[in-house]
Amino acid sequence: MAISLATKAATDALALNRAPTSVGAQEVHKWMQDFNWDFKNNRTKYPTKYLMANDTKEQFKLIAKEYARMESVKDERQFGSLQDALTRMNAGNRVAPKWGETMKVVSNFLEVGEYNAIAASAMLWDSASSPEQKNGYLGQVMDEIRHVHQCGYVNYYFSKYFHDPAGHTDARRVRTLGPLWKGMKRVFADGFISGDAVECSINLQLVGEACFTNPLIVAVTEWASANGDEVTPTVFLSIETDELRHMANGYQTVVSIAHDPAAAKYLNTDLNNAFWTQQKYFTPVLGMLFEYGSKFKVEPWVKTWNRWVYEDWGGIWIGRLGKYGVQSPASLKDAKKDAYWAHHDLFLLAYAVWPTGFFRLALPSKEDADWFEANYPGWYDHYGKIYEEWRARGCEDPSSGFIPLQWFIENNHEIYIDRVSQVPFCPSLTKGASSLRIHEYNGKKHAFSDEWGERMWLSEPERYECQNVFEQYAGRELSEVIAELWGVRSDGKTLIGQPHVNKDGKLWTLDDVKRANCVFKDPLA
Amino acid sequence: MSLLEERKRGLTDPVMAAQILAEIPDEPLETQRKMCYFVEPRGKRLTEYEIMTCYSQPTPDWISGGLDWGDWTQKFHGGRPSWGNETTELKSSDWHQHRDPAGRWHPVYVKAKAEDWRVLQRFMESFSAEGALRTIDPFWRDTVLAKHLGAFGYSEYGLFNAHSSVIRDCLGDTLRSTFAFAGYDKTDNSQMTQLVRTFIAKLVPGYSDSTAPGKQEWTQGSAYKSARETVEKLWQETYDWNESMFAVHTIFDPLFGQLVRREFFQRLAPAYGDALTPVILAGMQTHFHATKDAIADIYYHCLANDHKHSGYNRRWMHAWIEKWLPSTVAAMAEFMSVYATLPKREGFTDNASIAASVNRVVEDWIADYADKIDYKVDQSKMVDTILAGLK
Numbered sequence: 013m014a015i016s017l018a019t020k021a022a023t024d025a026l027a028l029n030r031a032p033t034s035v036g037a038q039e040v041h042k043w044m045q046d047f048n049w050d051f052k053n054n055r056t057k058y059p060t061k062y063l064m065a066n067d068t069k070e071q072f073k074l075i076a077k078e079y080a081r082m083e084s085v086k087d088e089r090q091f092g093s094l095q096d097a098l099t100r101m102n103a104g105n106r107v108a109p110k111w112g113e114t115m116k117v118v119s120n121f122l123e124v125g126e127y128n129a130i131a132a133s134a135m136l137w138d139s140a141s142s143p144e145q146k147n148g149y150l151g152q153v154m155d156e157i158r159h160v161h162q163c164g165y166v167n168y169y170f171s172k173y174f175h176d177p178a179g180h181t182d183a184r185r186v187r188t189l190g191p192l193w194k195g196m197k198r199v200f201a202d203g204f205i206s207g208d209a210v211e212c213s214i215n216l217q218l219v220g221e222a223c224f225t226n227p228l229i230v231a232v233t234e235w236a237s238a239n240g241d242e243v244t245p246t247v248f249l250s251i252e253t254d255e256l257r258h259m260a261n262g263y264q265t266v267v268s269i270a271h272d273p274a275a276a277k278y279l280n281t282d283l284n285n286a287f288w289t290q291q292k293y294f295t296p297v298l299g300m301l302f303e304y305g306s307k308f309k310v311e312p313w314v315k316t317w318n319r320w321v322y323e324d325w326g327g328i329w330i331g332r333l334g335k336y337g338v339q340s341p342a343s344l345k346d347a348k349k350d351a352y353w354a355h356h357d358l359f360l361l362a363y364a365v366w367p368t369g370f371f372r373l374a375l376p377s378k379e380d381a382d383w384f385e386a387n388y389p390g391w392y393d394h395y396g397k398i399y400e401e402w403r404a405r406g407c408e409d410p411s412s413g414f415i416p417l418q419w420f421i422e423n424n425h426e427i428y429i430d431r432v433s434q435v436p437f438c439p440s441l442t443k444g445a446s447s448l449r450i451h452e453y454n455g456k457k458h459a460f461s462d463e464w465g466e467r468m469w470l471s472e473p474e475r476y477e478c479q480n481v482f483e484q485y486a487g488r489e490l491s492e493v494i495a496e497l498w499g500v501r502s503d504g505k506t507l508i509g510q511p512h513v514n515k516d517g518k519l520w521t522l523d524d525v526k527r528a529n530c531v532f533k534d535p536l537a
Numbered sequence: 538m539s540l541l542e543e544r545k546r547g548l549t550d551p552v553m554a555a556q557i558l559a560e561i562p563d564e565p566l567e568t569q570r571k572m573c574y575f576v577e578p579r580g581k582r583l584t585e586y587e588i589m590t591c592y593s594q595p596t597p598d599w600i601s602g603g604l605d606w607g608d609w610t611q612k613f614h615g616g617r618p619s620w621g622n623e624t625t626e627l628k629s630s631d632w633h634q635h636r637d638p639a640g641r642w643h644p645v646y647v648k649a650k651a652e653d654w655r656v657l658q659r660f661m662e663s664f665s666a667e668g669a670l671r672t673i674d675p676f677w678r679d680t681v682l683a684k685h686l687g688a689f690g691y692s693e694y695g696l697f698n699a700h701s702s703v704i705r706d707c708l709g710d711t712l713r714s715t716f717a718f719a720g721y722d723k724t725d726n727s728q729m730t731q732l733v734r735t736f737i738a739k740l741v742p743g744y745s746d747s748t749a750p751g752k753q754e755w756t757q758g759s760a761y762k763s764a765r766e767t768v769e770k771l772w773q774e775t776y777d778w779n780e781s782m783f784a785v786h787t788i789f790d791p792l793f794g795q796l797v798r799r800e801f802f803q804r805l806a807p808a809y810g811d812a813l814t815p816v817i818l819a820g821m822q823t824h825f826h827a828t829k830d831a832i833a834d835i836y837y838h839c840l841a842n843d844h845k846h847s848g849y850n851r852r853w854m855h856a857w858i859e860k861w862l863p864s865t866v867a868a869m870a871e872f873m874s875v876y877a878t879l880p881k882r883e884g885f886t887d888n889a890s891i892a893a894s895v896n897r898v899v900e901d902w903i904a905d906y907a908d909k910i911d912y913k914v915d916q917s918k919m920v921d922t923i924l925a926g927l928k
Contacts, residue, residue, distance in 0.1 A: 022741045025741065025742050026670050031665065034661040035736045047694045057773070057776060075728045077653060080646075081647075084650075087644040105561065106554065107547075124593075124595055131704065135705045147724075150724065153704060153721075154721060157713075157714055161643045161644070164588065164589040171570050171571070175561050177569065181570065184591075195610075197595065238547055240553070241548075472614060476610070477612070478611075484607060501567050516562075
């Protein structure tokens with residue numbers, strides 16, 4: 013085979029060029045857009061009403077090996093801190109008991125979000141046609157696997173060192189028992205993976221990650237640190253470094269569809285639905301976990317919410333997308349109302365059904381009550397008095413036979429669960445914006461607590477058919493359900509969930525709960 | 538100063554720390570400290586990989602192995618479930634059974650790949666400092682690597698994309714991480730085929746690292762027609778996530794992929810003075826073997842031997858081999874034409890050497906894949922069909 017003169021000259025040049033040479037990640041990445049090719053059936057398996065552009069770029073231009081190098085460096089720092097310095101300081105045990113319980117929920121529920129985000133990012137990778145855009149979503153797939161394992165590691169670490177490992181050790185099995193689980197699945201699981209691919213991206217990246225990971229993953233580290241927990245900041249701040257890539261992915265999703273006329277028609281509606289979906293759960297649950305699940309307070313949740321959600325996200329972040337026609341959600345003003353009282357409403361219900369938890373809850377202490385009243389004037393008259401009554405009836409004492417759920421029944425305060433958000437609410441006790449609406453469809457009744465969710469259901473009832481805990485357990489006695497869903501400790505009788513964190517307080521058993529004779533009732537039956 | 542720095546920390550502020558310590562009980566409230574103690578370990582005891590991964594998938598009990606109850610809280614438009622049994626023809630008594638024999642969870646996986654990257658960068662520096670590219674045959678460098686390694690990069694990129702819907706739809710957590718790592722290795726492979734040519738372009742004046750010759754060969758060349766069509770169908774026309782992974786990792790890649798990677802590039806490169814490509818290929822072969830072991834656990838250890846569904850699953854696997862093997866064999870036969878374009882090298886490019894190559898690939902496939910599910914193959918007939926492509 014003849015060799016051209018040019019080829020020979022090039023070969024000869026090698027004798028002269030002996031500089032050590034390598035190839036950088038960017039030099040490979042610059043060819044990535046050419047990795048695709050056109051063929052007849054090159055289309056996604058997850059249709060979207062939007063058209064994603066073929067030439068969309070990604071902001072984090074990584075190749076596989078460079079991604080691994082970066083993440084590996086972060087892992088070395090994180091695991092080094094956890095396994096060396098923090099272990100020697102016994103940091104896993106020197107955590108305020110209430111906060112150590114809170115982390116059972118936070119870490120495990122975030123893990124579920126991260127897990128579903130693996131699938132969600134993979135769906136977007138499938139949906140995008142641009143190789144760079146696919147690569148951005150691929151990076152997120154890998155990040156989400158990382159985050160699942162990191163969240164798992166927080167529970168793993170506390171399992172080893174925290175003074176009450178129950179719940180940390182078995183959250184993946186017992187979490188399905190309580191009424192907070194299904195709502196978490198709506199926002200953190202199904203909302204990310206079931207629907208129009210772009211709608212899922214909006215839920216996951218544009219709202220879940222760009223809006224709520226700041227209060228969830230960043231603010232939680234401040235609360236953790238105040239309460240003696242340096243484990244969570246070590247892990248969660250490492251998680252947060254990846255979240256920037258995910259927010260960029262969300263931004264690029266919008267960029268990729270901006271040219272499409274469908275965006276003008278549907279994008280703001282999808283964004284509004286996604287925002288309401290996410291805030292409906294996160295607003296009350298995060299506020300409740302921070303304020304009621306801590307000994308030392310950082311700042312009122314309403315302030316955190318206003319800064320991160322209302323100003324930073326609703327104003328600045330969405331403002332940046334304004335050039336693509338994106339507007340702040342119409343439901344933002346209603347959410348702002350929820351940010352004040354909704355978490356107080358929710359804790360009242362969560363405490364009432366404490367035996368279904370995989371964590372110990374505690375009634376607000378005197379210091380807590382003073383802080384609540386100072387920051388939420390009117391708190392005592394509405395909530396504080398109820399807690400005082402429950403405490404006086406011995407709700408913390410196993411011999412009392414009193415579980416606050418009974419108080420709701422005695423006083424005709426019906427607890428409903430919103431069919432769309434799966435968030436429980438009590439219309440006759442709420443100080444937040446919830447109001448009861450009931451519809452009947454296919455012979456079944458459905459309760460709703462707000463106009464936005466109700467509208468989603470009225471448009472597509474077939475998407476929201478999940479039964480709630482009251483329907484699932486109707487007619488069954490509470491201790492029987494707890495035993496069936498693994499809500500007990502290794503002795504087979506003591507509950508994982510408890511109504512106090514007093515170190516000398518007695519722990520409730522299945523027999524104690526059985527004596528209370530609480531039977532689940534479906535308020536819609 | 539950040540807000541975090543301004544605040545006192547409960548662990549280090551003496552007053553706060555004392556208040557916290559006063560609330561901590563003298564003895565732990567629970568003796569069971571093993572996270573995920575309810576998970577059945579594959580070995581004697583639970584590994585960190587199992588603890589971090591198992592049951593992170595929140596499926597309900599009507600999907601085998603699920604611990605949750607009830608319906609999905611939000612479904613696709615029209616009511617299709619988030620995850621469902623109807624996404625695959627195979628059945629399992631527990632979709633959480635699979636274990637990656639390498640025990641890879643995220644930090645383990647990225648650490649290995651990060652090490653590969655550092656080793657590769659050091660290798661490129663020493664390789665170039667030695668002027669080692671001087672020994673490479675110009676035809677091999679300018680034509681074979683540009684066209685055929687480039688074309689093979691497209692094959693790997695297409696197979697990478699066959700993983701996206703699988704990672705979305707599969708029904709288990711250990712499955713999801715195994716498939717994600719396998720897919721990630723495929724995009725890594727496609728990027729490394731580009732890296733080879735970019736590296737040469739930095740050393741050889743006038744050498745282009747454009748993707749165009751490889752893309753032309755992949756999309757227009759007769760040597761890749763069946764390979765390309767098979768990859769396209771695996772990528773976008775296969776909706777069953779098990780069929781997709783079974784076809785990619787137990788049929789197409791162990792046959793066509795191994796023929797091109799191991800028997801063509803890795804075996805022939807030294808004959809043309811190319812000491813660079815085999816190093817890159819060695820990384821791809823490491824990926825292949827890690828994936829092979831994990832895939833064998835999924836399809837042979839778990840699904841083909843499932844205590845409830847073994848016979849049923851094997852019937853489907855046989856049917857999938859019947860479906861995907863002919864086009865894979867055709868792809869291998871068409872690839873034979875590439876050998877005819879090479880400058881002759883005795884002991885490498887003669888027909889006997891090529892036949893030995895093909896025999897090795899087919900023999901390995903029968904032993905490592907077909908035999909595991911009692912699928913009968915006529916090796917000599919299969920080899921003859923492939924070798925018929927020799928021009």
